[in-house]
Amino acid sequence: MKSSDAPAQVVPGFYSRLCGRIAHACMLLGVGGLVLLIVAVLYQVVGRYVFNDTPTWAESGAVLLVLYVTMLGMAVGVREASHIGLESFLVLAPASVRQAMEYLIHALVGVFGMVMAWQCALLAESVAAYKIPTLGVSEAFKYAPPAVAGVLVAMFSLEHILALTRGTEVESAW
Secondary structure (H helix, E strand, O other), X not given: OHHHXXXXXXXXXXXXXXXXXXXXXXXXXXHHHHHHHHHHHHHHHHHHHOOOOOOHHHHHHHHHHHHHHHHHHHHHHXXXXXXXXXXXXXXXXXXXXXXXXXXXXXXXXXXXXXXXXXXXXXXXXXXXXOEEOOOOEEOHHHHHHHHHHHHHHHHXXXXXXXXXXXXXXXXXXX
């Protein structure tokens, strides 16, 4: 019996470490995106008010960067359990109800992530042939961040469910 228990413990540990590394990478990408966002906006302001020559790509680029930074941050927020959630009312519930509700909350968030990933992927595919005029890239770049974030939300929700099953908590990526 003990040998059959060992693989079950190894897989969730590996999965949790994998999710932690992905979350850490997402936060690093988010910080890099914020720096690029600041540079793009500063370039736009300087171009407009100093040189009287507004760079046309800066606004569209900034909007895309906001999408990427926001979606990556949102996914990591789900993993770190720092999102506004339904857990607020759980402190008042009995322990048995609390655990069942935690499973339900993480399952619902996971389902939301899967639906978001699927629908945004469909949207990205439907507009892939069109280009953002000021950037010259496909419109699909607007819908890729929420599609990727949806996959990450589903992964991180599964990690929380596995942690609940083991009676542990998800360790912070920081």
